[in-house]
Every structure is written in C-alpha cells, then in structure tokens.
Amino acid sequence: MRSMAWNALQAGYAVHRVNIRGCGGTEGWCSTLYHAGLTSDLRAYLESLRDAGPVTLVGYSLGGNVSLKLAGELGEDGPRLLHSVVGVSTPLDLAACVVALGKRANFIYQDRFVTRMRGRLAERRRLQPEAFAPIFERTDVNAVKTVFDFDDRITAPHFGFGDAANYYKTQSSQGFLAGIRVPTLLLTAQDDPLVPFAVYSHRAIAENARIALLAPEHGGHVAFLARQTPRFWADEAILDWRGGL
Numbered sequence: 001m002r003s004m005a006w007n008a009l010q011a012g013y014a015v016h017r018v019n020i021r022g023c024g025g026t027e028g029w030c031s032t033l034y035h036a037g038l039t040s041d042l043r044a045y046l047e048s049l050r051d052a053g054p055v056t057l058v059g060y061s062l063g064g065n066v067s068l069k070l071a072g073e074l075g076e077d078g079p080r081l082l083h084s085v086v087g088v089s090t091p092l093d094l095a096a097c098v099v100a101l102g103k104r105a106n107f108i109y110q111d112r113f114v115t116r117m118r119g120r121l122a123e124r125r126r127l128q129p130e131a132f133a134p135i136f137e138r139t140d141v142n143a144v145k146t147v148f149d150f151d152d153r154i155t156a157p158h159f160g161f162g163d164a165a166n167y168y169k170t171q172s173s174q175g176f177l178a179g180i181r182v183p184t185l186l187l188t189a190q191d192d193p194l195v196p197f198a199v200y201s202h203r204a205i206a207e208n209a210r211i212a213l214l215a216p217e218h219g220g221h222v223a224f225l226a227r228q229t230p231r232f233w234a235d236e237a238i239l240d241w242r243g244g245l
Helices: 001-008 040-048 062-081 094-101 104-125 129-138 149-157 165-172 173-179 199-203 205-206 233-240
Strands: 056-060 086-090 183-186 211-214
Touching: 001 233, 040 062, 056 062, 062 173, 062 183, 086 233, 094 104, 094 149, 094 165, 094 199, 104 129, 104 149, 104 233, 149 165, 173 205, 183 233, 199 205, 205 211
Parallel strands: 056 086, 086 183, 183 211
Antiparallel strands: none
16 A cells, blocks of 8 residues: 555655545444445545545555445446546455465464454454444454454344354455445456455456456465565555556
8 A cells, every 4th residue: 555655646646545344443433343335434534525626546455345345336426536446356255265264374474363353342342442442342352263264253143243254245246346336446356265266256256347357377365575676566556457546
C-alpha cells in the first residue's frame, strides 16, 4: 500500500490510504470488529470524496474483497462514487482461501494471522473493556488456533452471521462480481499460496465485460517483486492499466 501510494503520488494522483476498521493503530476508535465483507465504512468514505474528482479504488487481499464487494453492491449506482476498481490478490472465495490457509505449507502464515488477530482483540479489550470483554467471557480466545476458528467462534457470531460457513458464503466478493458496473482489474499471481488461482475461474469474471484479469505465473501474495526496475511490479501494472487510471 505504501509503495503504491508513493508511485501514484509521483504520477500526479492524489492518494488516500484507508485502514480497515480497528487496524493500523485505530484499535481504540470504534467499539465493533471488522469482517471481510464490511463495506459500510468504505462507502461512507467514498461518499465524502464525491466532489474530489474520479476515484479509483485499489484494495489489497482482504481489502480487495471489501472493494470488489462494494462495487458489486453499488451496481448501476457505482459510477456515482467510483471511476474504477482494482483488487490485488483478492480472496474472492473466502471459504476456499481459508482451506488453503490451513494447509501444512501455510502454517507460518496462519500462525502469524491468528496471533495478530488475538493480540489486536486483546488490545481492543484493554482500550474498551465494556465493548469487548463479553467476547472473552463467552469465548476462550487464547484457544483459537486457526482463522476458521476465529471466524466461527468470534467474527460470525459478533456480526450475526451464525457460523463461519454462512459468513464466508454471504460475504465473499465472488457473489457480487456480476453486479459491477465500473472498469475493474483483478490482479493475482497464479502461485499465490493463500488464494488458489482456481477461484478466478468464477463465471462472472468471464461474463462481465467490465472485469479484466491480469494473472502472472509468479508473484506470491501481494508481492510481485521484480528483478529489475520497477521493483514493485504491481504498482506499475496498476498505473499502466488503461481500463482504469
């Protein structure tokens, strides 16, 4: 996000960098959690930019899911708030991506994610005990070992989804791709260890003429490091995308 912001600024664009609710040092700012399909915050922010000129939204990983889902939700109203959308390494199918995350080869990723999620939740309880202590009272947070467990025992119940399966089914951006009505770029690597490339075979990607797919063979998860200049290949690919910027 930082390198994309820097390159976009160098190219003459105004840049706004947005954190998902409760992330990036904002743990004490609100009394609710975030989830992978929470689009209300982003929509409110885009509404505030309506008079600032055309907006291209670039979402990374989970942020890509939020961005694409919002574009689909807006449907025909999309062009009012958005000029175009880019989703980078987006987990279009949350359930499939959680399965991939649970593979032995991805143990380090899963452990890091869960450790940071538990830590962020503990910090939020410290800052706002009345809002977050009930989560710890009904759930042994330290016993949560996987992202699925966290979603099934904490995220889904907190937002009224019931369980993780329903949460993933209703909040995956793949279910909203058909409704997108602005130019959209899906940028993903075929060797992404966390997002199986198979999820990009969703029929809406082929059937919606507004969606373009750019999928190099290599690049990992939100990495795309090049051996030559420019070092961060994805930034240049997004800036060169003729359908959007």
